[in-house]
Amino acid sequence: MWTEIDAQISQVTGEKFQTQQRRSVSGGCINQGYSLTDGARSYFVKLNQASQIAMFEAEALGLQQMYDTNTICVPKPICHGTVENSCYIVLEWLEMGKGDSKSSEEMGRKLAQMHKKFGNKFGWDINNTIGSTPQINTWTENWVEFFTKHRLGYQFKLAKRRGGSFPQGEELLNAIPELLAGHEVQPSLVHGDLWGGNAGFTDLGKPVIFDPATYYGDREVDIAMTEVFGGFPGAFYQGYDEVFPLNDGYEKRKTLYNLYHILNHFNLFGGGYGSQANGMISRILRG
Numbered sequence: 001m002w003t004e005i006d007a008q009i010s011q012v013t014g015e016k017f018q019t020q021q022r023r024s025v026s027g028g029c030i031n032q033g034y035s036l037t038d039g040a041r042s043y044f045v046k047l048n049q050a051s052q053i054a055m056f057e058a059e060a061l062g063l064q065q066m067y068d069t070n071t072i073c074v075p076k077p078i079c080h081g082t083v084e085n086s087c088y089i090v091l092e093w094l095e096m097g098k099g100d101s102k103s104s105e106e107m108g109r110k111l112a113q114m115h116k117k118f119g120n121k122f123g124w125d126i127n128n129t130i131g132s133t134p135q136i137n138t139w140t141e142n143w144v145e146f147f148t149k150h151r152l153g154y155q156f157k158l159a160k161r162r163g164g165s166f167p168q169g170e171e172l173l174n175a176i177p178e179l180l181a182g183h184e185v186q187p188s189l190v191h192g193d194l195w196g197g198n199a200g201f202t203d204l205g206k207p208v209i210f211d212p213a214t215y216y217g218d219r220e221v222d223i224a225m226t227e228v229f230g231g232f233p234g235a236f237y238q239g240y241d242e243v244f245p246l247n248d249g250y251e252k253r254k255t256l257y258n259l260y261h262i263l264n265h266f267n268l269f270g271g272g273y274g275s276q277a278n279g280m281i282s283r284i285l286r287g
Contacts, residue, residue: 001083005036009043009090012079017041028197028211030132035093042093043078053087056080058128060089062214065189069117072110073208094208099201101235107199107207108232108239111191111222115244119187119216122146130193130213130261131268133158137215143185146217147257148176155263162267164274168281172259175285179256183249187216193261194222195229220246224254228261256284 002019009017017038025033031046048055060077067074073094080089099107123146124137136154140146156169191198192213199209223246226232240246259280266273 001086002036004083005045005088005090008079008081009036015041017043036090037093044075044091044093046089046091047086048088050082050085050087053080053082055129055132056087056089058126058214059212061125062128062192062212063091063210065214066114066191066209066212069114069189071113071117072107073202073206074212075208075210095203096200096208097203097205099205099207101233103201103205103207104233104235105239107201107209108236108241109243110207111194111209112240112243115188115190115219115222117189119189122185122187122216123150124215128192128213128215130264133264133267135192135213135215143187143218144177144180147180148173151260152176152263155260155267158267159263159274159277162270164266164277166274166278166281168278168285172281172285176256179284180253183218183247183253185218188219190215190217190219190222192217192221194225195261196226196232197229199232218257219244220250220253221257221260223250224257225261227254228258252287255280259284 002022006017006019019036020038023035025035031048034045036043036045057080060080063074063077066072067076075094076092078090078092081087121139121141122143123139127137128135136150138150140150153173156166159166191209192215193211194209198211201207223240226236259277262273262277262280266277
């Protein structure tokens with residue numbers, strides 16, 4: 001398998017690559033991760049079962065689209081494919097380190113610049129995944145329709161199959177047009193899963209984001225997601241606001257947007273995420 005991956009890297013880059021050292025590194029909770037080096041160049045490789053190749057195809061496309069904005073740093077996708085019973089994606093190797101307040105501020109500025117890369121509709125070229133859950137990205141003219149049907153509505157359907165009980169779920173879905181009334185949304189290129197584990201800094205302090213669930217949506221979904229598990233440093237939000245200030249009403253909308261991720265966590269892990277989601281629904285409906 002590794003010989004074939006070396007050959008694919010060589011073919012795509014136009015330079016002979018033969019792994020001299022391979023070591024296991026974190027690939028997240030879904031994939032196996034490895035560092036490959038020939039002594040001169042290094043790459044990051046993620047592996048999964050061959051049946052999961054569509055996940056890597058979507059990741060490569062998302063990373064490439066973000067990379068092409070020339071805004072925030074992401075690992076450049078090199079190649080992906082299947083070998084034997086496995087699928088793989090090869091990414092640029094970035095040596096990671098720690099950032100400071102200046103680095104965090106720069107991350108905010110760079111993300112804001114990426115969010116200014118607008119599309120014509122909401123959605124994306126293909127469906128992808130949020131964690132291991134399918135994420136439906138059917139192109140849609142209207143943000144309210146897209147978010148209601150392909151984000152919250154889809155998660156509620158999955159939750160019902162899992163045995164979840166969300167008594168106010170339908171009421172919430174019907175209330176979304178009113179909850180988002182007057183909020184003008186342009187389709188921004190968003191990361192889609194921007195929690196602290198999918199962001200970091202290189203050894204030189206350069207901000208990096210990775211493991212995307214890319215689509216064109218309301219940019220506020222990314223900012224809201226940064227607040228789900230403890231939040232990013234204050235400098236991050238200061239940097240973002242310098243470039244692309246948030247619209248009035250964000251503080252109310254963020255709970256609605258983050259409900260998507262809490263429902264997804266219920267669908268992935270169960271447990272207390274169901275009661276957390278119900279609490280969020282009640283708060284949203286109370287206004």
